[in-house]
Amino acid sequence: AQSVTQPDIHITVSEGASLELRCNYSYGATPYLFWYVQSPGQGLQLLLKYFSGDTLVQGIKGFEAEFKRSQSSFNLRKPSVHWSDAAEYFCAVGHYVGNMLTFGGGTRLMVKP
Amino acid sequence: EPEVTQTPSHQVTQMGQEVILRCVPISNHLYFYWYRQILGQKVEFLVSFYNNEISEKSEIFDDQFSVERPDGSNFTLKIRSTKLEDSAMYFCASSEDRGNTIYFGEGSWLTVV
Numbered sequence: 001a002q003s004v005t006q007p008d009i010h011i012t013v014s015e016g017a018s019l020e021l022r023c024n025y026s027y028g029a030t031p032y033l034f035w036y037v038q039s040p041g042q043g044l045q046l047l048l049k050y051f052s053g054d055t056l057v058q059g060i061k062g063f064e065a066e067f068k069r070s071q072s073s074f075n076l077r078k079p080s081v082h083w084s085d086a087a088e089y090f091c092a093v094g095h096y097v098g099n100m101l102t103f104g105g106g107t108r109l110m111v112k113p
Numbered sequence: 114e115p116e117v118t119q120t121p122s123h124q125v126t127q128m129g130q131e132v133i134l135r136c137v138p139i140s141n142h143l144y145f146y147w148y149r150q151i152l153g154q155k156v157e158f159l160v161s162f163y164n165n166e167i168s169e170k171s172e173i174f175d176d177q178f179s180v181e182r183p184d185g186s187n188f189t190l191k192i193r194s195t196k197l198e199d200s201a202m203y204f205c206a207s208s209e210d211r212g213n214t215i216y217f218g219e220g221s222w223l224t225v226v
């Protein structure tokens with residue numbers, strides 16, 4: 001069965017600092033991978049996705065993620081964090097046959113001024 | 114940009130009552146979904162719907178749940194007899210096809226008292 005692990009439940013970074021959120025997945029075939037962001041009381045907004053091709057994908061709001069098959073990882077990065085990036089971030093793996101997503105537990109990002 | 118819309122944004126209901134959550138998926142999308150997120154827990158898949166029938170459902174989606182597409186635009190989730198543990202944020206989502214990006218609505222908060 002597919003699964004997603006986000007090892008960091010909470011992360012605090014200073015505004016302007018770089019950010020990396022970890023995501024590890026378990027999936028039997030080539031995965032479809034996603035990062036979503038959820039601001040307090042809001043829905044899930046898609047940041048970026050990996051289906052195939054270039055393993056470094058660019059997303060909205062200056063985020064990028066790199067798919068590393070050998071490490072079963074899809075870490076999210078941003079070179080310089082803004083206060084507005086404070087939110088919860090979810091990594092998810094897609095299941096083509098059933099087209100459903102399995103989510104990780106989320107990482108809550110706090111940004112210090 | 115097209116978006117998935119959900120109503121109501123919040124609902125409080127008494128245990129044992131029936132609840133209907135409504136969604137308008139993105140207009141050219143063919144696959145529709147419901148997910149839920151119990152406070153502090155992972156986002157969980159409930160059901161996917163295609164061509165007017167359920168294509169996949171999780172163990173959570175038991176007999177008290179049902180989905181329907183009553184007309185050309187709405188997609189509903191009915192909970193027949195609500196329990197306290199049904200309190201959660203319910204997300205509707207849609208995708209153009211299998212294997213495509215899944216877009217989420219802003220969610221409907223359901224509180225069962």
